[in-house]
Structure formats: C-alpha cells, structure tokens
Amino acid sequence: MRTEAAALGGIPETPSDRPPTDRPPTERHLTQRLATGRTAFDRSPAQASAVGRSPGSGPLAGHAPTEGTQADRPPTGRTRTVPACLRASLATGVFAAAALALAPSASAAPTVVGGGPAATETHPWVVALASRERFGEERSGQFCGGALVSSTKVVTAAHCFGRDMLGVADVDADLSVLVGRTDLRTDAGRRIDVKDVWVNPAYDGWTNEGDIAVVTLEEPVPADYAIRMAAPSNTTLYRSGARAEVYGWGDTTGRRDLSDTLRSAEVEMLGNEACERAYPGDSEGRFLSRSMVCAGEPQGGRDACQGDSGGPLVAGGRLVGVVSWGSGCARADHPGVYVRIAALARLLADQL
Structure with a gap:
C-alpha cells in the first residue's frame, strides 16, 4: 500500500502566522496529518508497540513526524477518533483500569450519541476502517468510519491516518475496510485490504481544515453500494x-x-x-x-x-x-x- 498527496488551494500549509486562538481546543484532538509530520503528541516506542509496531518502521517511515518543541505542537483533544488510552486495551481485548479512570464526562467527549440502530444492508455505503494489528480482534479492529463513493474508493478523514491514531509513522500494515458489517463482533460482509491511501497534504491539523482522505480498495464492491x-x-x-x-x-x-x-x-x-x-x-x-x-x-x-x-x-x-x-x-x-x-x-x- 502507498500514500499519495495533492495540494488544496486556499488552505494554509503551516501555522507559523496563525494566532493562538486558531488552535484546536484541548478536549479531543488526537491525530494530525501524515504528510507534514506534525503530531498532537508523540508516542514512545513502548507505547506504539502496545498496538502493533514501533514508530518509524515500514516503507512510509520517511513521513515520520519530527520531534519539534512543545510549542510547535497543537494541543490535544478534538477529533473523533478512538481515544489513545483505549487503543491498547482494545488490542489486548480488555479495558484497562487506567483508561476507565481517564474517561471524560458526557459533556466533554465524540459511536453516535442520541441515535439508534442502523444496518449496512440498507446503508451499504457505510464502511469501517480497521487494523487488527493496531487494535486487536475485538470489534474487528475498527478505528474510523468512511463512505463508499465508487466500487473501489472510500472517502474518510485525513486525521484517521495520523501517527497518534495508528501508533506508528507509516500506515502500510494490515489496513482494511469492512463492507457490509453492521455488527463488528461478527464476520459478516467482507474485509477488503487497502491498496492506497491518499491523504490531503493541505490538511491543517491546527484548524482541521481540509480533513479529507481517499482510500483505494484492493478489490471492488458492487457499484450500487456507493453513495453520490x-x-x-x-x-x-x-x-x-x-x-x-x-x-x-x-x-x-x-x-x-x-x-x-x-x-x-x-x-x-x-x-x-x-x-x-x-x-x-x-x-x-x-x-x-x-x-x-x-x-x-x-x-x-x-x-x-x-x-x-x-x-x-x-x-x-x-x-x-x-x-x-x-x-x-x-x-x-x-x-x-x-x-x-x-x-x-x-x-x-x-x-x-
């Protein structure tokens, strides 16, 4: 699998001239864009190994975030990915006590709140991004969502591929897309390997502008699964x-x-x-x-x-x-x- 990038005009590439008030709040921002190497916070190799591999390994190691200074890094806490302290517990199949102790109140946290059951049978374009290596077998390794927009393309968020999400600097290993799987505890539907990931290089992790990515599947699904x-x-x-x-x-x-x-x-x-x-x-x-x-x-x-x-x-x-x-x-x-x-x-x- 490989990553590609293309510029998005009009979206700032760097935060150097941006006032502090433009920075994300400190509640949910967990990941940053792959292309620039900026991260919300670095994980140590020991932490990364808890969900798979050590940082900097694999063919995309050239995209590894630089260390920088604390002042260079945006605050943590605003995107809607699986919380970092929960990822290791999912990989081992248990909820660590530390993760529960750190759980936020309902007023401070982003599955869907206030909703009801849905089914992929009637909404076949809804898919899950998964990595069993990073997140374990429980819940099929799901960590983000996405939408099928053609037989081989899934639109999702750029921040899903940040180092703080996947725990490593590269995204080459065992990424897959779950199609037709309403219940993550089952083997229903198909698990399709990811061929390519295009992450918008103009995604700005400080403002979350341009937070878009496109995943290419190794195998096609029926064209009528896609949404316009x-x-x-x-x-x-x-x-x-x-x-x-x-x-x-x-x-x-x-x-x-x-x-x-x-x-x-x-x-x-x-x-x-x-x-x-x-x-x-x-x-x-x-x-x-x-x-x-x-x-x-x-x-x-x-x-x-x-x-x-x-x-x-x-x-x-x-x-x-x-x-x-x-x-x-x-x-x-x-x-x-x-x-x-x-x-x-x-x-x-x-x-x-």
Missing part, C-alpha cells in the same frame, strides 16, 4: 434547518462506550452564523465556512463522538460531510463539525 457526493450546486442540502443523518460505531454516551453495532442519528444542518458563534476561534476552535459544515441540535443530545471520525453525514441521499471535530459530544450550542464535501468536490474528483 454532494456537488457545489447542491446548496439546498446545506441550508439551515435541513435534516441529515450521521453514521458510526463510536462512543454512544461520551464515556467511551464504543458501540459494537452501526448506529445513526438525525441532526439539523446549521447555518454558518450559528457555527461561527459556537466556534469563534477561542479555546474551542474556529469554524471555517469555506470548507466546513456543522450539524447537531440546538439543545444538544444528538451528535457524532469518538470513534466516528471519517464517518458519513448524509442529506438528500448524498454524502454532504465527513465527521471531523467538535467540542465534546452532543452538547447544547456545540454542534459537530464536518468536512464540507461540496467545497472539496473538485479535489475529490481527481482521486476517483
């Missing part, structure tokens, strides 16, 4: 008040209660002004309307959460967003933030 992506002309899908559905296998309570089965929740698309009020650029992050969309409920209660990263947000039968970040899970006035697929349509078309 939103185009720039599909403006009504993003209007304030429109309803959308988010899918995933992540935390259902905000207390790291990862779901074994696929879930979904209906959320309300919010206007840019509401999103900018929720995330004005303080410690909870900055919403950037040019490439992001936010969705939730004004009173809270329904949202994506940890473990849902990369999963689909769907409206009008089209993929309109990818789970990216947020402040806590299902909090009032703190909606989830998603990659705005329509804004990246041309970039994504080049990868299909």
Whole structure:
C-alpha cells in the first residue's frame, strides 16, 4: 500500500502566522496529518508497540513526524477518533483500569450519541476502517468510519491516518475496510485490504481544515453500494434547518462506550452564523465556512463522538460531510463539525 498527496488551494500549509486562538481546543484532538509530520503528541516506542509496531518502521517511515518543541505542537483533544488510552486495551481485548479512570464526562467527549440502530444492508455505503494489528480482534479492529463513493474508493478523514491514531509513522500494515458489517463482533460482509491511501497534504491539523482522505480498495464492491457526493450546486442540502443523518460505531454516551453495532442519528444542518458563534476561534476552535459544515441540535443530545471520525453525514441521499471535530459530544450550542464535501468536490474528483 502507498500514500499519495495533492495540494488544496486556499488552505494554509503551516501555522507559523496563525494566532493562538486558531488552535484546536484541548478536549479531543488526537491525530494530525501524515504528510507534514506534525503530531498532537508523540508516542514512545513502548507505547506504539502496545498496538502493533514501533514508530518509524515500514516503507512510509520517511513521513515520520519530527520531534519539534512543545510549542510547535497543537494541543490535544478534538477529533473523533478512538481515544489513545483505549487503543491498547482494545488490542489486548480488555479495558484497562487506567483508561476507565481517564474517561471524560458526557459533556466533554465524540459511536453516535442520541441515535439508534442502523444496518449496512440498507446503508451499504457505510464502511469501517480497521487494523487488527493496531487494535486487536475485538470489534474487528475498527478505528474510523468512511463512505463508499465508487466500487473501489472510500472517502474518510485525513486525521484517521495520523501517527497518534495508528501508533506508528507509516500506515502500510494490515489496513482494511469492512463492507457490509453492521455488527463488528461478527464476520459478516467482507474485509477488503487497502491498496492506497491518499491523504490531503493541505490538511491543517491546527484548524482541521481540509480533513479529507481517499482510500483505494484492493478489490471492488458492487457499484450500487456507493453513495453520490454532494456537488457545489447542491446548496439546498446545506441550508439551515435541513435534516441529515450521521453514521458510526463510536462512543454512544461520551464515556467511551464504543458501540459494537452501526448506529445513526438525525441532526439539523446549521447555518454558518450559528457555527461561527459556537466556534469563534477561542479555546474551542474556529469554524471555517469555506470548507466546513456543522450539524447537531440546538439543545444538544444528538451528535457524532469518538470513534466516528471519517464517518458519513448524509442529506438528500448524498454524502454532504465527513465527521471531523467538535467540542465534546452532543452538547447544547456545540454542534459537530464536518468536512464540507461540496467545497472539496473538485479535489475529490481527481482521486476517483
């Protein structure tokens, strides 16, 4: 498997001129982009070995993050991947006491919160990214979600391939995509090896802008499994008040209660002004309307959460967003933030 990259115009490549208020909040940001080598925090070789291999091994070792200084690194805590302290316990098949002791409250955490059961039989485009080497056999090794957009292509989040997510500097070993598997405890559906991963090199881990990646499968699936992506002309899908559905296998309570089965929740698309009020650029992050969309409920209660990263947000039968970040899970006035697929349509078309 190999990784590729392409530039995304208009998105800043470095944080050197960015004021501190642009930096992500300190609740959920767990991973950074592969291409630049910036990480939220480094793992020691001992920590990495708990979920697989030591950092710097494999053909992508040239992408290993540099050490840098603490001031160079963004704070931890905002993306919706499986928490680092839980990864080792998943790999060994037990929940370590330390992981439980560190579990956040429901108001501070991102499977889908406030939703209900869903099935891949009726939503075949919902897939799980998995690595049994990194995360063990329990829950099939799932660590992120994704959406089939063609018979061989999956759209997901760039931060799913960061060193802090996978525990290593390369992403070559045993990555797979689970297709048609509603329940992660079963062998239903297909486990398909990953051939290539394209990670947007313009993904900015400080702001989470451009948080997009495309996975290529080794084997095709039926073309009718795929979902169409939103185009720039599909403006009504993003209007304030429109309803959308988010899918995933992540935390259902905000207390790291990862779901074994696929879930979904209906959320309300919010206007840019509401999103900018929720995330004005303080410690909870900055919403950037040019490439992001936010969705939730004004009173809270329904949202994506940890473990849902990369999963689909769907409206009008089209993929309109990818789970990216947020402040806590299902909090009032703190909606989830998603990659705005329509804004990246041309970039994504080049990868299909």
